[in-house]
Amino acid sequence: MRKYFGTDGIRGVVNKALTQDLAFRCAASCGHILKQTNAKAKVIIGSDTRISKGLLTGAMISGFCYSGVNVIDIGVLPTPALAFLIDRMGADAGVMISASHNPYEYNGIKILTKGGIKLPDAKEEEIEALMDNFEEIKPAKDLGSLSYHHQAKDFYVEHIKQACEQDLSAFKVLIDCSNGATTYTAAEIFSDLDVRYDLFGHHPNGLNINDGCGSTHMEYLAQKITDSDADIGFAFDGDADRCLAVDRKGRVIEGDKIMAVIALYLKEQKRLKNNTLVATVMSNLGLIEKMNENGINVPCTKVGDRYVLEEMMDKDYSLGGENSGHIIFLEKATTGDGQLT
Secondary structure, three states: OOOOEEEOEEEEEEOOOEOHHHHHHHHHHHHHHHHHHOOOOEEEEEEOOOOOHHHHHHHHHHHHHHOOOEEEEEEEOOHHHHHHHHHHOOOOEEEEEOOOOOOOOEEEEEEEEHHHEEOOHHHHHHHHHHHHOHHHOOOOOOOOOEEEOOOHHHHHHHHHHHHOOOOOOOOEEEEEOOOOHHHHOHHHHHHHOOOEEEEEOOOOOOOOOOOOOOOOOHHHHHHHHHOOOOOEEEEEOOOOOOEEEEEOOOOEEOHHHHHHHHHHHHHHOOOOHHHEEEEEOOOOHHHHHHHHHOOOEOOEEOOOHHHHHHHHHHHOOOEEEOOOOOEEEOOOOOOOOOOOO
16 A cells, blocks of 8 residues: 555645655655666756755755656646656656645655656555655765756657647637646647637646636636637646647536547547457547447546556557547657547
8 A cells, every 4th residue: 555656646735735755855866766777877867846845856856866756847837748758858866846736735746667658556666665654865075966858848748749630720719737747838839730720728836727727627718718709728747747628618528528539530530459448447448439339448547647547558459538638649749638539
């Protein structure tokens, strides 16, 4: 039984369940393990827009440097950007400081390894054991260094643009950034793809992430689109690993419907591996029936995109996700990515 890690890393109210000391011990413990296999281990670290990002990022940097691991701070970026950049920047792991769709009082620590893969339960338990026996970790003889690479965003933006297969210039789109991480990427991506768009929820102040906007408050975007001439609207959560939509009448298009559209499209193009869409036990029975009617198999995992990914990688499937809007295109990414969706 894990003590600190849940289904999506460590998460809690900052300065209560999630403290600076906890973050420091987590980083130092993770760094200690990394150093066992690579004496020159390197980690990248990013965050969303919460006011507590400085507190926790600083604590994590200190912990990694304490254990002799070099750290590159890549600034505010979506979680899927960090997952993509781990391999792109030759890092051994990546850490995302984010509590995803939760309000600003919360924050979290997501640790990803090479390939942008979330840690298995056993590795999280190993880190927890060191956190609770911190005296076993001695300060590194050669401390780790800190550097910054705030242009790393450009690598990710180009990755998303290259994934686009269609001419989107005919569409008018509304985009709700949830006052989160896509504030710094969405405009650049959609401008370069010649999309006509309007941005909302793109003025983060550290306190307004997911506040009445984003994928957990679809009523905001639904109202905006009924007052506009847009064709469709998309809403991300704070760290942009999920995406939901509204049609031109303001009706919410949840993750199951998005997955159904994509699965049918890929099957028609003969690009849906093994004619399978991986979902979770929380998906709607209607999704399963619709897919089965069209010759698409739908195995269901436990709730959590990590379990969806495990099933996809184990059985060589290419598409999977959750009704919450976490959708994984395994040929392009190993995490849910709202902007890719």
